Amino acid sequence: MIELLTSEEMARADRLAMAAGVPSMRLMEAAGAAVAEAASALSPPGAAVAVVCGPGNNGGDGFVAARLLAERGYRVRVLLLGEVSALRGDAAAVASLWKGGIEAAEPARLAGAALVVDALFGAGLARPLEGAARAMVEAINAAGLPVVAVDLPSGINGTTGAVMGAAVMAARTVTFFRRKPGHLLLPGRLHCGPVRVADIGIPAAVLEEVRPRTFVNMPDLWGGLLPIPRLEGHKYMRGHAVVVSGGLSFTGAARLAARAALRAGAGLVTIASPREALPVHAATNLAVMVRAVDGAAELKSFLGDRRLNAVALGPALGVGADTRAAVLAALNGERGVVLDADALTSFENRLSELRPALQGRKAGTVLTPHQGEFLRLFKEMPDVVERPSKLDQARAAAAALDAVMVLKGADTVVAAPDGRAAISENAPAWLATAGAGDVLTGMIAGLLAQGMPAFEAASAAVWLHGEAAAAVGPGLISEDLSEALPEVYRTLFARLRAQSEAAAGPAFADPSAPTRGP
Numbered sequence: 069m070i071e072l073l074t075s076e077e078m079a080r081a082d083r084l085a086m087a088a089g090v091p092s093m094r095l096m097e098a099a100g101a102a103v104a105e106a107a108s109a110l111s112p113p114g115a116a117v118a119v120v121c122g123p124g125n126n127g128g129d130g131f132v133a134a135r136l137l138a139e140r141g142y143r144v145r146v147l148l149l150g151e152v153s154a155l156r157g158d159a160a161a162v163a164s165l166w167k168g169g170i171e172a173a174e175p176a177r178l179a180g181a182a183l184v185v186d187a188l189f190g191a192g193l194a195r196p197l198e199g200a201a202r203a204m205v206e207a208i209n210a211a212g213l214p215v216v217a218v219d220l221p222s223g224i225n226g227t228t229g230a231v232m233g234a235a236v237m238a239a240r241t242v243t244f245f246r247r248k249p250g251h252l253l254l255p256g257r258l259h260c261g262p263v264r265v266a267d268i269g270i271p272a273a274v275l276e277e278v279r280p281r282t283f284v285n286m287p288d289l290w291g292g293l294l295p296i297p298r299l300e301g302h303k304y305m306r307g308h309a310v311v312v313s314g315g316l317s318f319t320g321a322a323r324l325a326a327r328a329a330l331r332a333g334a335g336l337v338t339i340a341s342p343r344e345a346l347p348v349h350a351a352t353n354l355a356v357m358v359r360a361v362d363g364a365a366e367l368k369s370f371l372g373d374r375r376l377n378a379v380a381l382g383p384a385l386g387v388g389a390d391t392r393a394a395v396l397a398a399l400n401g402e403r404g405v406v407l408d409a410d411a412l413t414s415f416e417n418r419l420s421e422l423r424p425a426l427q428g429r430k431a432g433t434v435l436t437p438h439q440g441e442f443l444r445l446f447k448e449m450p451d452v453v454e455r456p457s458k459l460d461q462a463r464a465a466a467a468a469l470d471a472v473m474v475l476k477g478a479d480t481v482v483a484a485p486d487g488r489a490a491i492s493e494n495a496p497a498w499l500a501t502a503g504a505g506d507v508l509t510g511m512i513a514g515l516l517a518q519g520m521p522a523f524e525a526a527s528a529a530v531w532l533h534g535e536a537a538a539a540v541g542p543g544l545i546s547e548d549l550s551e552a553l554p555e556v557y558r559t560l561f562a563r564l565r566a567q568s569e570a571a572a573g574p575a576f577a578d579p580s581a582p583t584r585g586p
Contacts, residue, residue: 069265070289071275072282072491073246074227075191081245084274095268096125096158099218099244100132102266103185104140106242107133107216111183113141118181120173120204122188122222123150128159129218130187131166137185138168145181147173149188149201173200175207183214186236190219191226191248196233205234214239220250221259228457229253229479245270249282249459252491254479282459285482285490290528291564295333295518306335307517308376311510312367312394313341314384314410319348321383321409324503324546325510326356329380331550332514332529333557340370340379364393371401377431378404378517382411383506389414392421399425399433404516404525408436408509416444426469432522433471434512436505442475463489472522474512476505480530484523494534496541503546508533510550532556 073081086092107117119134121127131146138144148170155163163170171177178184186208188201197205205223208215215238220226223235226248240261243251250256251263283289297306309329313322322339330337340361341349349358361370371379379398385391391414398405412435415422426433437445442461446452452464458475462483466473473483478500480492508529515525536552537544 069246070284070286071246071280072249072252072284073278073280074249074282076227077278077280078191078226078245078248081270081274081278084277085270088271088274090269090271092158093161095270096128096162097132098268099129099266100162101136102244102264102268103129103133103187103216103218103242104136106240106264107137107183107185108140110214110216110239111142114143115182116143116145116180117183117185118145118147118178119185120147120188120208121149122201123154123159124189124192125157125159126187126190126218127155128162130185131159131162133185133187133218134168135162135166144168145177146170147177149173149204173204175203178207178211178213181211181213183216184208184211185216185218186222186238187218188222188236191243191250193223193225193232197223198233202234205236209237217241217260219243220248220256224250224256224259226250228459229256230457231255231259235259240264242266244268246280247284249457249491252284252479252493253458254477257479257493281487282489282491285480285492285494285527285531287528287531287560287564289490290524291560291567293520293524294528294560294564295515295520296561296564297333303335304375306333307378307519308336308338309334309510309513309517310338310340310371310376310379311383311513312361312379312381312385312398313339313345313349314386315342316345316348318384318386319345319352321503321506323349323352323356324506324550325380325383325513326353328507328510328550329378329514329517330355331553332511332532334378334514334517337514338376340367363390364397367394368397368400371398371403374402376403378406378513380406380408380509380513382406382408383509385410387414392418395422396425399429402431404432404434404513404522406434406436406509406513406516408505409441412437412441412445417448419445419448423469426471428470432516432525434474434516434522434526435469435471436474436476436509436512436526438476438505459483459489459491463487472526474508474526474530476508482523482527482530488523490527490530492530492534494531494538496534496538498542498544499534499537501544501546504533504537504549507546507549532560
């Protein structure tokens, strides 16, 4: 289930399910049952549970959960924000089935509870919490109790992940049919705890009409396009990536990127090095080739070799006119290009010089800024930087530059010019270390060199980067990432092979194989 649904898309999925004959009450009953199951896992029967219900369908899910928990022997107290008479539709119907008391949602009434079910507001929250709603959210957090959130912790915007004034800190969250972007985007993800996606009866076929464009970044999204070495292959079939190096005192970043490109699968990798740094590169790179290249003119001449089909520029390259010229030289040709770090910062206040060189390129182009680099590069475009979420920013930037955008962070977003986007969730905290971005740049270049399309190459590299970091564990330094890739690839290739074999069905029997039995 890699699709992520905005609040509007989820509402449409609900409507399509009902149009297909699924009763809305059945959806609400199933949702409440999933919440009750999650609450039961956190506290034993007999425990006191405060179910805090809002005035909409989220509150209706809470009423169902309250009824089922009471039937299981829990001491349930329902706290309602608003009047029972104000409930409408299914929420009113399930509230009428609750035979216990209904009290006003006031902070003092959380006293004595061992567990809270947060059924105030779900993914559709559109404005900041205030008044009694905000006071209740703040009281839930202050109580220090385990909280099960219904759909999303109240106060989190399901589409952007933003905190709308205040937001519940949940121990776990139960959502329905598919996750929302707000479950993965920060700060929303920090409020959710582990998220369970419950099947409540919405047919998966509704996705054909909803057509979501946002996905969880995982192999199911791009695995079918991942270049897997073939028995009959050779290094020249796997592409030749180039990493452009900075000067003598700044060679480490290029070496990190070059080794990562090689580990990612490129058949050959060359560091294009200033002559002053050539001895350093030659002495410290065994599997990576080195070529003396000074300035944009020599780079352009070197890249005239069509076998050099991917180039990465930026890591420790230096900020200024020379780097701008090198970038424009690299973009002037049919090769994959990855721009990172100094290659982006060099165009601060000069985006108008970069943009024409990116428009309409047939080969893949990937930009990999962190938030600071992104804001510097796009500060001339307020319609990009003032978007309501990181996801929206990355999408707008990709469309504006006609390039794939990798907006890095704990919730890295990869966005394509056509509107597709992937959000990552597998990066461990220790991946935030010097040089990690240089490694990612090299990995993307290595996948582009093998012919992987730009959006899929960037998404795959970001995922592999996170998996490599997780494999190394705490204490990671950037040099570890490339060395962890072989094991990550081994596991991934086995998984993709098993999926392919399962999809193909049982193989024909081999008539030459020995038989068993009499």
